[in-house]
Amino acid sequence: MRLTLLAVLLMSAPAAAAPITYPATATVAQTDIQHGVPVADPYRWLENDVRTDPKVAAWVAAQNTATDAFLATLPGREKIRARLTQLWNYERFGVPRLRGTTQFYTRNSGLQNQAVLYVEQPGTPARILLDPNPWAKDGATALAEWEPSEDGKCLAYAVQDGGTDWRTIKVRDVATGTDLTDTIEWAKFTGIAWTRDGGGFYYSRFAAPAPGEKFQSTNLNQHLMFHRLGTAQAADTLVYATPDRPKLGHGAQVTDDGRWLIITSSAGTDARYEVTIADLARAEKPRTLIPGLDHSWNLAGTRGTTLYFVTDKDAPRYRLVAVDALTAKLTEVIPQGPATITGAAMSGNRFIIETLSDAKSVVDVHDLTGKLAGTVPLPGIGSASGFEGGDTPLTYFAFSSFATPATIWSYDSATNKAAVIRTPKVDFDPADYTVSQVFFTSKDGTKVPMFISHKKSLDLTKTHPTLLYGYGGFNVSLPPGFSASRLAWMEMGGIFVQANLRGGGEYGAEWHDAGRLAKKQNVFDDFTGAAEALIAKGLTTPQQLAIQGGSNGGLLVGAAVNQRPDLFAAALPAVGVMDMLRFNRFTAGRYWVDDYGDPANAADFKTLLAYSPYHNIRSGTDYPAILVTTADTDDRVVPGHSFKYTAALQAAKLGDKPHFIRIETRAGHGSGKPTDKIIAEAADLWAFAGHFTGLTK
The missing domain is CATH 2.130.10.120 (Prolyl oligopeptidase, N-terminal domain)
Structure with missing residues (x-):
């Protein structure tokens, strides 16, 4: 008989009445004067590399011991892990x-x-x-x-x-x-x-x-x-x-013909490029074709001396243009449309144009003059990706949605025929789940979309434990996609919601710009607006709502909790950027000034200090339960961000809900994490969030 979480998870009471005791964290007398403002940083020493500083290593060990002890008390944790193992056990x-x-x-x-x-x-x-x-x-x-x-x-x-x-x-x-x-x-x-x-x-x-700087140096x-x-x-x-x-x-x-070397250069992560090229057939030295860092330029293909790019120049939702490699003359091929172009590839004698229409994948096919020649037949609301370009019309793509694991398709751009070539076999029925899209109004009147996914059998006349996920930055779009871990949350009887916040790329450059630099607060307002909309719709309550985000999304969760601690029962910030005044001092952090601004700039400093999660914890206010996650080998967002943030949470008076950190060993920002570690972490997260939202059937 198939194991279901609805049948096996046990009811549990809120956290134990006894006060939670955290490992002691030493403080240092560190105060920086930045733009005339004194900024205390009592946990500066936790920025040190865990591999080289024994004190940091001891702190990590003590924190993990305390976290493990608490998680071990949560009913249903091992059953969640068992079911996650079943759900992950499918061919991908x-x-x-x-x-x-x-x-x-x-x-x-x-x-x-x-x-x-x-x-x-x-x-x-x-x-x-x-x-x-x-x-x-x-x-x-x-x-x-x-x-x-x-x-x-x-x-x-x-x-x-x-x-x-x-x-x-x-x-x-x-x-x-x-x-x-x-x-x-x-x-x-x-x-x-x-x-x-x-x-x-x-x-x-x-x-x-x-030596010793491998994981921290800029x-x-x-x-x-x-x-x-x-x-x-x-x-x-x-x-x-x-x-x-x-x-x-x-x-x-x-390029596919082997003639051109295309070099794209950028100073940050916002995809604004300078383009340099070299004619390899003539052993040409690199020369600048498109100077400056003002626009996005993504290569789509080439014919002779004509290079095709997707760009946001004069087109915030992007367009396809032809650029003459000899003269740099630009000609429009496919104009900006109502949907946002997210990618393009030349397949045989066709352009395959990937777009997002209200954050859902739509893929069109055009001839080389730009005329629409067809639309790739996709099986529903979801996300299509792949479409590698080449000399032949044959290419491949994957399609997935919240309850649909990635299915692999072949596609012939000459005939507009698509066929499934590989289908995963999974231990659940995708037909049992439903996905819908709704729009809510953010604080400033902007309409923002979000996807809502759950079991079809869920009684929507009642409120339910809900997991709200967001990112909102770096021009990153969040179309529907499959996660076995999220499927487990829905199978347990929870609702999963993915909000398409400003700062992302769902609606092009203007949507991205509306959520970065001095406008970053819009992202947090969108996220709390999504939470309020879910509550207003009667789907959940503040006592049943958990929020989650990773990296820039971890920053999002940390800021949202500080600004609206009353709105959430649990928070799961992962590998987050938590100290907005020192993020650019480590590894890849200096790339992020395009989205966040530079702390060395007085105006940017004021904006960053206003929402920095580490600096804005509100002692004396009841906070939701928080489980921070990071990893010791994260050299993208160094774990010192999460270490300092957790230490500050534990030192503040934030009510009786716990604030723990889970620190993975031999893992980084996310990529390359082995399956067993993914399952173990997800089990801990769902046991924790489920405990504090009532998802413990």
Whole structure:
């Protein structure tokens, strides 16, 4: 008989009456004067690297011990973990990449900690090309970026250890399945771009950090390099760098015809690029094609000397343009429409244009003149992704929704025919769930959408425990997507809600701009507006509402709790940016000034101080239960953010609900996390949030 959480979870009372005792956290007399304002930072020492500071390591151990002890008291926790294990145990496929007639794709049989890379050719069974699961006993060493050469004979792949953003790149012979001698170190925030002849590839790297600074030092002066197969990394060629502008990062693409090297450079994460090109056929040195960092430019394809880009120049919802590689003359091909263009690829003699229409995927096909030639048949409300470009009309994509795991489709752009090629088999019936979209009015009158998903059988005349998720930043869109963990929450009888807040990219550049810099407060207002709308609709109550977000979304949760602690029963901020006055001093933090502003600027400082989660905890006010999550190897948002925030929560008088932190070991910002760690963390989160929202049937 299939195990269901509705049947097995036990009723439980709120937290124990006895006061919660947290591990002691030392303070230091640290006060900075910033723009004439004294700013106390008594937990500055918790910024130190847990690997090199024994005091921080001891604090982490004590916090985990306290958190584990509390979580162990929660009824239903182990049953949640058991059901999550069942739900995660399904076959998962990645979108194939086609090189000649060879497919390269990832597959996870179910509970493998890491997905395995396969190759498959017509008439022959698929075979394993690369299995990262034996790389580490704890499963925490992962296959990260990978790219086959154009002829399909070699695979360049990146190894990610313990969740770090640092990469080691290696090369595997596809026919034999053995590695070549090539090894690249200190790659980070990199792609892999092969030359057409397969003789080598472009990648991005930083200088090796000083001893002890690997996980904290600021990433500056990225270099674009070329590696020729069969040579040592020391012989790699510097292709492009901007030492006079060390904050620029550089990525490379080689066009499908092999002629053009396209270098996009940006100073932050808001996708405003400078475009530099080189004619590889003529061994041309890189030259600037589009100067400045004013607009987004994403390559869609090329024909001869014509380069096609998706851009927000004069089009906040984006358009497709042709740029002459010799003269830089720009011509519009597909104008801005009511939907937001999120991606484009040239497949054969067609453009595949991915768009979001009210945060839902719609994919159109146009001929090379820009004329609409059809719409890709998608199976419903959800998210479509993939559509790698190439010389042939055959491509692949994945489709998913909140209760629909990713199904892999083939698509022929010449005939507009799509067909399912791989379908996961799951331990639930997607037909038991429903997804709807509603709009609510935010504080300033803006209409904001959110998706609401739950079991069809749920009695909506009553209120229910609800999990509200948001992000709201960096032009990141949140279309519908599948998560086995969220499915478990809904199977338990909860409602899952995903809000499409300003700061994201759902409605283009204007939507993004309305939620960044001095307008960041709009994001928090949208999030609390979503909560209030759910309560007003009678779906939930403040005593049944939990909120969740990660990274920039962790910041969102921290700020929302400070501003409206009365509105939530539980909060789950993950790997959050919590100290808005020092975020740019570590690793990738300096990229984020595009969205947040620079603390060194007086006006930005005032805005940041007003909402910084660490600095605005309201002692003397009842707060919701909070379970902070982070990881010791997170070198994207260093864990010191969450450490300091948690210490401040525990020191303040915030009522009788607990404020704990869960610190994962050998894990990072999220990518590469092994399946067993994902399941264990989700079980803890749902047990915690369910306990304080009443989802304990």
